[in-house]
Amino acid sequence: MAWIQITSIVAETEAEPLSDALMELGALSVTFAETGEQEIFEPDIGTTPIWQQTRVLGLFDAQINSAECLLGLTQLMPELSPSQFKVELIEDKDWVREWMDQFQPMLFGENLWIVPSWLPAPNPAATNLLLDPGLAFGTGTHPTTAMCLGWLDNNPPVSKSVIDYGCGSGILAIAAAKLGASSVFATDIDPQAITATLDNAQRNQVNLQAGLVKEIRLPTSELILANILAGPLAELAPILSQHLQIDGQLVLSGLLVSQAETLIACYQDVGIHMQLVNQHEDWALLVGVKTAKNP
Numbered sequence: 380m381a382w383i384q385i386t387s388i389v390a391e392t393e394a395e396p397l398s399d400a401l402m403e404l405g406a407l408s409v410t411f412a413e414t415g416e417q418e419i420f421e422p423d424i425g426t427t428p429i430w431q432q433t434r435v436l437g438l439f440d441a442q443i444n445s446a447e448c449l450l451g452l453t454q455l456m457p458e459l460s461p462s463q464f465k466v467e468l469i470e471d472k473d474w475v476r477e478w479m480d481q482f483q484p485m486l487f488g489e490n491l492w493i494v495p496s497w498l499p500a501p502n503p504a505a506t507n508l509l510l511d512p513g514l515a516f517g518t519g520t521h522p523t524t525a526m527c528l529g530w531l532d533n534n535p536p537v538s539k540s541v542i543d544y545g546c547g548s549g550i551l552a553i554a555a556a557k558l559g560a561s562s563v564f565a566t567d568i569d570p571q572a573i574t575a576t577l578d579n580a581q582r583n584q585v586n587l588q589a590g591l592v593k594e595i596r597l598p599t600s601e602l603i604l605a606n607i608l609a610g611p612l613a614e615l616a617p618i619l620s621q622h623l624q625i626d627g628q629l630v631l632s633g634l635l636v637s638q639a640e641t642l643i644a645c646y647q648d649v650g651i652h653m654q655l656v657n658q659h660e661d662w663a664l665l666v667g668v669k670t671a672k673n674p
């Protein structure tokens with residue numbers, strides 16, 4: 380199976396009209412993407428990202444006459460010239476296979492391996508976490524997950540009670556359990572994350588409790604791991620503090636280095652003294668201790 384993809388980079392105001400024109404000419408799907416020239420991180424709280432330029436991609440059946448289609452597009456959008464469109468033949472791939480081939484065993488810290496559940500462990504004597512992320516976030520390839528895993532390997536939570544808040548695939552919760560935690564609770568707002576976490580826990584033969592934020596009753600714990608974006612982390616400060624014991628540790632990632640100061644101030648307000656302890660590709664890892672009761 381193959382497809383024809385017609386792509387154009389247009390001004391933000393032209394993206395919607397071009398999408399309509401592509402659909403009118405029979406596109407099976409239209410996708411908007413950034414152009415790659417402007418980096419878009421998480422927008423500031425309360426703002427919407429604006430792309431000055433948008434890449435619009437229309438996917439057509441391979442049988443269409445692309446020259447006729449381009450003519451139609453320039454009639455519907457006279458402000459665009461034919462040279463502004465790129466036409467490509469896209470071969471269908473086994474996308475699942477492709478993704479699986481790219482996910483290889485990875486070592487974090489000295490001894491913690493994340494091993495795709497369909498591959499053998501490179502070092503059977505190490506701490507091996509067998510993982511199939513399913514539809515949830517968290518394979519260890521993202522810098523934020525990687526920094527949390529490295530921190531856990533260096534600071535194994537032996538005999539500690541742990542909460543993984545925003546568990547995704549369950550990668551941090553299961554790593555904590557494998558590294559000696561006495562109890563682990565994992566929670567998320569996404570049902571796919573809970574399914575993936577429970578599946579991965581079973582695959583690794585570790586005991587943990589997992590449930591949606593709105594359903595689970597979380598205990599007060601000695602360590603909380605939360606790898607979520609800066610906006611939700613700021614909003615969650617009182618809740619995470621409520622579930623953290625005095626002298627308990629909080630590990631936060633998912634925020635950018637440029638957002639660290641704001642987050643540190645939010646957590647100071649709820650009695651947790653956070654510090655920037657690592658950074659990778661603009662992403663930050665904050666670790667702190669709760670020194671005061673919830674105000």
Ligand SMILES: C[S@@+](CC[C@H](N)C(=O)[O-])C[C@H]1O[C@@H](n2cnc3c(N)ncnc32)[C@H](O)[C@@H]1O
Binds near residue numbers: 544550566569608
């Ligand atoms: C970046 S992923 C992290 C997954 C995994 N813990 C890791 O480190 O790779 C963030 C997860 O937080 C969840 N999440 C987002 N907002 C949340 C909130 N307010 N409360 C709980 N979970 C949330 C998302 O559904 C997602 O699974």
